[in-house]
Amino acid sequence: MSHISDDDFARTVIAERFAHAPRLDPSGTSWLPFPFWITGGAMMAFGRSLAVARAVALALGGVGAVLAYAALRVARVDRLTALGGIALAMATPWNAWLGAATVPEGFTGAFVAAAAIAASAWPRARASIGVVLLCASLARYEVWPACLVVTVASLARTRPLVSRASLVALVPVAGPLAWMAWNLHAHGSATHFLDRVTAYRHAVGAAGAPLAEKLLVYPHALLGAPEILLVAAVGLMAFVFTPEMRRRWWLPLTVALAVLIFLVYGETKEGAPTHHPERALVVIWWILAPFGLDGARELVARLTLRPAYGAVNAICVAVAALGWNVTQPGAWDLFRDSQMGEASRAVQVARGQELRAAGAPHLVVTPCAYEHFALIAAYGAPESVDIRPPEHQPILRACPKVER
Template sequence: MLKVALGLWLVHRGLSHISDDDFARTVIAERFAHAPRLDPSGTSWLPFPFWLTGGAMMAFGRTLAVARAVALALSGVGAVLVYAALRLARVDRLTSLGGVALAMATPWNAWLGAATVPEGFTGAFVAAAAIAASARARASIGLVLLCASLSRYEVWPACAVITVATLARTRPRLSRPALVALLPTVGPIAWMAWNLHAHGSATHFLDRVTAYRHAVGAAGAPLTEKLLVYPRALLGAPEILLIGAVGLMAFVFTPEMRKRWWLPLTVALAILLFLVYGETKEGAPTHHPERALVVIWWILAPFGIDGARELVARLTLRPAYGAANAICVAVAALGWNVTQPGAWDLFLESQMGEASRAVQIARGQELRASGATHLVVTPCAYEHFALIAAYGAPEAVELRPPEHQPILRECPKVER
């Protein structure tokens, strides 16, 4: 309820999108609802978010409101999964609540949880699976990872680490737990098999990302700059790094912390190294590198709060008092985060002026209400996705090549 309420508050404040990709994804989901296909995007984007949002649109209508509702609901489910995983790993209730509250309210996690992009829920899904897998192997962990692996590529190293760690504990090798442990690998293998079948290359998706980065001028940076992109992006949540350092102190000195957190921390490190390597090969996400780091923040926040509780409890020999103090640490970190100047206004400000899509959304909704059955759209850049998403019938839109002009109120040009 808290996570959904936070998302609704951000939408009320004016958060409409992270980038035009939000609206492009909504358009693809609308196409899927009209004519389902195994690979809804036909691009490098993974299919699960389109299956889910498109399925909801089949039932409730092809609108931006449905896409937003699915995003908010999934982000709420993700928060619950992280809490449940912490309890399964024997983290006490107060500490679990504090860790989840801090993670969900970190600005990037909050923004992504209220936007129609898959990062918001996949980060929580993977963190939950990693935390729960450190306690025991369950089919539900495999299913959660399977959904996440068909949503974002940075999930793939997490699947590999969790699968290897689970198989190492599983005896005999061909037992049911071993088969369950292999479930997270189904998504990556199936996607590569599909790319081999549909495009003639198992890594076609990677080639497409690399080609796009070169086309938009996002490639060719010096190696030293590439190596620093994602470590620098981690500073987008300084309060999480601070509380994570507290957790690291407890990790060094307490066996309970090491037993509980070695696997989630290994997953976080694997994801970071995977992204750094991908950046050096021009295969990492093109925009907003912070989006790919949400798994790490979902892990470090409860890790740090749990570490603070452990340290205080050992000093005071009163676990309940330690948990209460850990919650105070979380509240203090969250309070600093929320009150720092501009923390919550970053994307609200970035969506003003040329970046605003309010005009295009309003025009699309007007065209939908007018009953227009065919549109010819000439974009200026990428602003047309907002209009088409609001219109709700992309199959009735004929797209012409973009004019590559500054985005004005009249963009895109629309003819009936």
């Protein structure tokens, strides 16, 4: 898999800087720190390179899938349904791409789904659930409402309310509170990160849309995974008529709804992600995919067709995750576009690797736009690069200009 945008390479550059000179807030921007801590830490051990960054992304994606599967089994979802739900979530184009790119959305979606499912079925595992959500909350902002919902649900079941168990239940919200405290200390405002996002959206012309349009951005983006919505509709029918489904899924579905409301509200306040709204919806898709298949299992069981469920499950996953996305026009266009034309960064990556192999001790880089991040990430030593102001020219194969 390739990058999604130049942000992917910018994140790798920040991780490389962290590996060279660790700091609490590696980016110094609105980006949350956990991905840089974990990727930069791996680079300290294995070297600073794009290969290490991609390996960490794949490893975290794998860990997330394992956690989600384990949570489903704890929730007493049968093995076939759990495997099918994970396969459906992973095979959806956006999830497949994000799970392999050097961005945090892929693993955070799986982490949150795992925590929400486990919290509804195994409330005694507060500590483990809290750690998983703590890590995710320091990677992506849309995780924050999930942390709040799980914390409130945990506290509601804690007796007495003031106890050690209550302190453990508060672990998921420790990340958001710590990040706001840091912003207050470092920038003079607890919501400095939100101000930066809003300012950036205004600067690039991504702000100022009519309210009605803002309200529909994320509901419309949910259609980026129509196969999951189709399967989730089956799950919803089972949820209405089956007490077991309601017991197992009320908390994960509340988390999914809270995330959607949070994103819609953020969009109305110009504080939501600027590009690719689908990326912020991965949490919801990771919840809805196994929910839908679990609902299909319940309905099949009630129709006394349990022996045929294996075939039904396999057909649902194959048709939804493969057939729909292969035949639907434009399903993979975004991925293909990243391999061609201006969006491709293969030339910059190759130049950076050549400079690294040649042992160039210092570079002066003049970008056309943002394409230089790929070169610097491949070079692997951003502290040895001076970046001049961009020329704001069309991105050609000669961009960026590099002087040794």
